[in-house]
Amino acid sequence: MTEPIQDDGTSRKAAGKQGDSSSRRPFGDAFRAFMREGWAEHDVEATALPSSRHTPDRWRAIGREFPGERLVFPAGAHKQRSNDLDYAFRPNTSFAYLTGLGKDYDPDAVLVLEPLSADDPNAASGQTHRPVLYMHQPADHTTQDFYMSAEYGEYWIGPRPGLQEFSAMTGIETRDLGQFADAVAKNVGPxxxxxxxxxxxxxxPKATAVVDAARKAGGFPDPDLNAQDDAALHTACAEARIVKDDYEIGQMKKAIRATYNGFNKVLQHLDEAVGKPRGERVIEGLFNANARVEGNAVGYDTIVASGxxxxxLHWMRNxxxxxxxxLLLMDAGVEVDDLYTADITRTFPLSGRFTPVQRRVYDAVFEAQQAAFDACRPGVPFSVIHDTVMRVTAENLHRLGILPVSVQEALSPEGQQHRRWLVCGVGHHLGLDCHDCAQARNEEYFDRDLEPGMIFTIEPGLYFQSDDLLIPPEYRGIGVRIEDDVLMTAEGPQWLSGYIPRTADDVEQWMAQMMRH
Structure with missing residues (x-):
């Protein structure tokens, strides 16, 4: 990894060292002038993003929640990994949702929803806000940052759209980021x-500090009240994403297909991992490489858990x-370029066939998943997934001879003994975040009725750890999870990942087919 130039002529990595001539960089006037000469102009594509047809409805809906208020949505900044190295940039979810910008060329950008005055012509049509994007100008060869800034300079990161191009892409007026502080402070007061x-x-943090300074100067100095206002905005954004539009549903289908292809890649090369030290990481690498080819990255750290x-539950060392x-439990999802992610889990028998004990556990989990799917329909609360999985799981644990009490006692609030082997949640909303809409209120998440456009997971499991002395020895060390992604429609639930084999027989056939290739 190369090192950026610092103003004093040394790299950040070498800062503080003395007498290290190898870390010196050219920095004279002649070099500055030379670096700005002889570069061809780049044509940067600036066509409207497909998402730009949908984002106006999104920010208008948020605006109606807060009429007359200025709403600020930062993309976020680079986050340091170590020393002078940053993590790959991913914009904040609310920013991506409202702008459609999912790529890594907008660090420090800010979307502002500016309240319309009563005499604005657009107010008569019911609009409450006008969106404005604030972004960095490109650090092209006419600027010193071109070669000085490893974060923004085009010498380092390649050509980047300009303000006009971003406006064409998003359909949103775009201004220089330097105007943001004055714009956000204008007319702030009670x-x-x-x-x-x-x-x-x-x-x-930098954008938030600008907002906090504007509020303090305008007569809103109480940090606790300001934080409450901000939390309400965050909650509103999370709740707005609970029902997906047609574009989002299409992106989710794309992410699930890419995830399926990643599982296929793993199965085709499974012999390269079985019996190999750190073979779990071989599997992780196969899936993650496919995610980078077919999408942006993985939507979360891939879980590859064998034996x-x-x-x-969250084995990520791999x-x-x-x-x-x-058994091999693999929980993985591809995040596509617009940042929507799948979330799929499959449990594979590494011999190619389930043993009788493994199949009993697998079938118990499958039964719970199918029962929860069948219980879903428009008008019933999202919590039906949890309630159904817990009931069927308790019944199956009793049938397997593991549950030490009656099913009725286990399902009582004072009991819950079955949760020893299923302590985690069994379903969540899915979209731009793997655990999407997490800031939503309980009444808008768990207690909200299912309705068309919701996308969520159903992911029951049974987890019998090898040191659990309360279960028969033949079950110890067995872990099974089956997780699929579901779209609610007006006609009922639809498996978005239904083409990915789920039953024990189908999983065995899938493995046999893929491992022949």
């Missing part, structure tokens, strides 16, 4: 004709050696 300001404060690791005869 009086008539003044405005309140809210911000997604977790997104970018005793399978009952560990350092184990998969062995024939073990």
């Amino acid at each position: 009086g008539e004709g003044a405005v309140r300001v809210r911000v997604i404060r977790e997104a970018d 005793d690791h399978a009952p560990r 350092t184990g050696t998969p062995h024939k005869g073990d």
Whole structure:
């Protein structure tokens, strides 16, 4: 990894060292002038993003929740990984949702929903806000940042759209980021004709500091009240995403297809991992490479858990050696370029066929998943997924001879003994975030009735850890999860991932087919 130039002529990595001539960089006037000469102009594509047909409905809906207020949505900033190295940039979810910008060329950008005055012509049609994007000008060869800034300079990161191009892409007026501070502070105050300001404060500390300074100067100095205002905006954005539009549904289908292709890639090369030290990481690498080819990246750290690791709910070290005869639990999802992610789990028998004990556990989990799917329909609360999975799981644990009490006692609030083997949640909303809409209120999440356009997971499991002395020895070390992505329609639930084999027989046939290739 190369090192950026610092103003003093040394790299950040070498800062503080003395006498290290190898870290010196050219920095004289002649070099500055030379670096700006002889570069061809770049044509940067600037066609309207497909998402731009849908984002106006999104920001208008948010605006109606906060009429007369200035709403600030930062994209976020680079986050340091170590020393002078940053993590790959991913814009804040609310920013991406409202602008359609999912790529990595907009760090520090801010979307502002500016309240319309009563005499604005657009107010008569019911609009409450006008969107404005604030972004960096390109650091092209006419600027010193061109070669000085490893974060923004086009010498380092390649050509980037300009303000006009971003406006054409998003359909949103775009201004230089340097104007943001003055714009956000304009007319802030509690009086008539003044405005309140809210911000997604977790997104970018620098942007939030600008908003906080404007509020303090305008008569809103109480940090606790300001934080409450900001939390309400964050909640409103999360709740707005619970029902997906047609574009989002299409992106989710694309993410699920890419995830299926990743599972196929793993199965085709499974022999390269079985019996190999750190074979779990071989599997992780196969899936993650496919995610980078077909999408932006993985939507979350891939879980590859074989043998005793399978009952560990968030096993992410992926350092184990998969062995024939073990189960392999793989929880993975591809995030597409617009940042929508799938979330799929499959449990594979590494010998190619389930043993009788493994199949009993697998079938119990499958039964719980199918029962929860069948219970879903428009008008019933989202919590039906949890309630159904828990009931069927308790019944199956009783049938397997594992539950130490009656099903009735286990399902009582004072009991819950079955949760020893299913302590996690069994379904969540899915979209731009793997655990999407997490800031929504309970009444708008778990207790909200299912309705067309919702996308969610159903993911029951049974996790029998190898050191659990309360279960028969033959079950110890077995972990099974089956997770699929579901779209609610007016006619009922639809498996978005229904073409990915789910039953024990179909999984065995899938493995046999893929491993022949």
